Amino acid sequence: MAEIPCIDDLTLSGIALFLDVDGTLLEIAARPQAVSVPDDLRERLRALFLASGGAVALVSGRAITSLDALFAPLALPSAGLHGFEHRGASGAYRTRQPPSGAALQAARAAMLHFALPHAGLMVEDKQFALALHYRGAPQLEESVVTAMRRIAADVRDELELQRGKMVVELRPAGATKAEAVAAFLEEAPFAGRLPIFIGDDFTDEPAFELVNRLAGLSVVVSAARPSAARARLTDVAAVRGWLGGLQADPGAALRALSAAQAGASGCDDASPAAPPARHVRSRA
Numbered sequence: 001m002a003e004i005p006c007i008d009d010l011t012l013s014g015i016a017l018f019l020d021v022d023g024t025l026l027e028i029a030a031r032p033q034a035v036s037v038p039d040d041l042r043e044r045l046r047a048l049f050l051a052s053g054g055a056v057a058l059v060s061g062r063a064i065t066s067l068d069a070l071f072a073p074l075a076l077p078s079a080g081l082h083g084f085e086h087r088g089a090s091g092a093y094r095t096r097q098p099p100s101g102a103a104l105q106a107a108r109a110a111m112l113h114f115a116l117p118h119a120g121l122m123v124e125d126k127q128f129a130l131a132l133h134y135r136g137a138p139q140l141e142e143s144v145v146t147a148m149r150r151i152a153a154d155v156r157d158e159l160e161l162q163r164g165k166m167v168v169e170l171r172p173a174g175a176t177k178a179e180a181v182a183a184f185l186e187e188a189p190f191a192g193r194l195p196i197f198i199g200d201d202f203t204d205e206p207a208f209e210l211v212n213r214l215a216g217l218s219v220v221v222s223a224a225r226p227s228a229a230r231a232r233l234t235d236v237a238a239v240r241g242w243l244g245g246l247q248a249d250p251g252a253a254l255r256a257l258s259a260a261q262a263g264a265s266g267c268d269d270a271s272p273a274a275p276p277a278r279h280v281r282s283r284a
């Protein structure tokens, strides 16, 4: 991989921006289908995509078809289903080895059998992944996790357990957001740039760790959750605010993040960093 430039010298043409969607760009809704993308966010992403030379990608647990439906007519480079699906800047689409229909069918039937008697549980079929949402019945968390562990054990060669916020998911084995980011960084226009990953959930942690190893910028969207990420944005509004700053004054926005993140950039004798922006805080 090419040497990554020093943050102090960076402009939009030197960064590769990877964004989780739910809980990062969009507030989490009661149901995944209930979210919507405000026009100003869509336009901001489009502007950043163009100004960065195309190095803005969505890295989500949603399927790419779901991402496209949400952000239409914008169709960004995307990784879907936690890295199972990949659509690069060229538009070329590929997936990892899909789980078998038998494994998906067995898991789906077991999940529905468990969920049916409980009001507030919802099974989401993402074609190659299956999610059990318990946002409508948070008191059932323990039994949901126990049931999903049991179901996962029966299909463990093909599907892996992935916990998230009020959701337990079976995703295709081997797919991680770290692999998704690494795949983008092998391709133009992402290759050789400083990676920035912003995400909010457990599924984002492997990507934070990868970005840390590459001396990039890892940002968790949370006021307090322990995370491998080295900087924080407190909530979705702060992410959108930072993206607005990135569009208006990229240097200042990047310095604010790097100042909040000790050890980033790999610059020798880095010049004194600008103070962090109000909405960017160092890891406690």
Ligand SMILES: [Mg+2]
Residues within 6 Å of the ligand: 020, 021, 022, 023, 024, 199, 200, 201
């Ligand atoms: Mg998320």
